[in-house]
Amino acid sequence: MRRPLIALSLLVSLVCVLPAYAADNTRLWDVYAQQLKGVKYVSLSHVIAPNIPVWHGFGPSKFEPAIDPADGHAYTYAKDGFEATRYTLATDQLGTQLDPPAHWAPEYPSIDELPASYTLRPLVVISIVEQVKKTPGYSLSVADIEAWEKQHGRIPEGSVVFVRSDWSKRWPDPALAALEHFPGVSLPALKFLHEQRHILLHGHEPLDTDDSPNLEGEAWLMHHGYAQAEGVANLDQVPEVGALVSIGFPRFRGGTGGYASFTAICPPDWPHGVVADPRRDAPLPRSDKPLKWDATKGVRVR
Template sequence: MSLPRVLAAACLLPLALAPVADAAESPGLWSVYETALKGAKYVDLTHTITPDIPVWSGFASATFSPATAGSDIEGYARKGDTYTYATHGFEATEYTLRTDQLGTQLDPPAHWAPEYPGIDELPPTYAVRPLVVISIVEQLKADDNYALQVSDIEAWERAHGTIREGSVVFVRSDWSKRWPDPALAKLTRFPGVSLDALKFLHEQRHILFHGHEPLDTDSTPTLEGEDWLMHHGYAQAEGVANLDQVPEVGALVAIGYPKFGGGLGGYARYVAICPPDWPHGVSIGPDDAPLPKSDKPLHYDSKAGMRVR
């Protein structure tokens, strides 16, 4: 059975027990790991969050700083002390995130429609889904404001077959190749997804959600696509990256995001799980644990506003 067929039929569980050598004798879903996931290629589709990534001008930028003691700890630290490896044996970081609409995201419908779920109310069934990638790179050569059309979806289906119910559909535009250029947040013309295409994907193909590389769904004055999605109970992914490194069909996507109570946006991580013979990505290997040691320790750089090597 192929990788997508095995995993699309299974609800993967985060099992943290020792692997079983013989997949045929593996209990439950451990055989899925042995026969499919263990040899797969993994491609990260997520931008790194830093203090200077593009963000809508209506929001303030994030700041990172060394964490300090919030109270006196007798014999250990005084309130306001900066934690250091030398003095305390560890360091930590204080993140001031002034919006949940930052970087690679998962927008729950409550972002626009409070009667629908927030980020903490999304079901755990979002964890792993079949991944569809539809490219509009060629169309953008003639029109930098091009939006995915129903005709593009139909052309993809003629080549690859009908999009499966419950899939995640990412629209490749290569817009993310300019990341983290701050000018990206100011563009009024950028790749989009048309309202008709969104309606087709959800009402005709019954996908889970779609995703795009820019930070907005479309460039219409009212953001009509995002408005329709949110007010009909659909989520969406924004700020997705590296779609040029995954196949148009046959991969899966693992979806993770923090569970903020009442959250209206999510700092998300998307990882494409590709067939073993795919030329991009990394495989499970001995460097996964323990993780490799670097000869350049992390340290806080005040100019960069974050820890760097």
């Protein structure tokens, strides 16, 4: 009778352990249900379109309906039951971007080699809006960072620091790409953030880190193995402290730049953003204005 008793004892022990294991195994679901389900989400990325600002050295991009290579006809809802788009993108430095260090330094990671741990981080937003109103080419300084910390506390290690300048409020005016002076981030500030505060990366609204003749900030970042975000938007809609940022990007093989999706995750009582809504998010709402190809704009519109 010993074997049945031993088996029964093991079964009882297993039954007692399983609930505790299951509860521990789903603790992240509990975090979502208790802490994240009611938060506000704010997109920090621009929509990519053919006419958005881009450096003249890259040239324009083009959107077209995808075609069947067998007969050259463009796929249509009426004939084929679906439509698709062909994107001729002049560069991977387009719109809101995540720059891997390989953009300037081939010995460092390309976009497909960035670790999955970039996905979610604490978000710090430092505003230089008032300084930019007086000096359009103002750059974030170490003093600005220290003033932020005096008010909000030390910048968390491994966080993402976005610099708000409101430069992006003129987007998508193509003239933005031709401005001689624009808000930047100084080299001392970059060194302080990375070497003293050990952040993951910083981001800025313009399409370059600074307007120095040799782009000294970007050069230093890339040649020291740091990534950066460019073309960030809507920083006036997120808090300076307390939010998270979700980072998404396509992993092009050997890519030296990346189209990025940054989303701020803000407290539930934050006045901006949208809340996850199962009645709206899936299935998505039906529009009474179907998408149609607009040849004059070179995109689909409603």
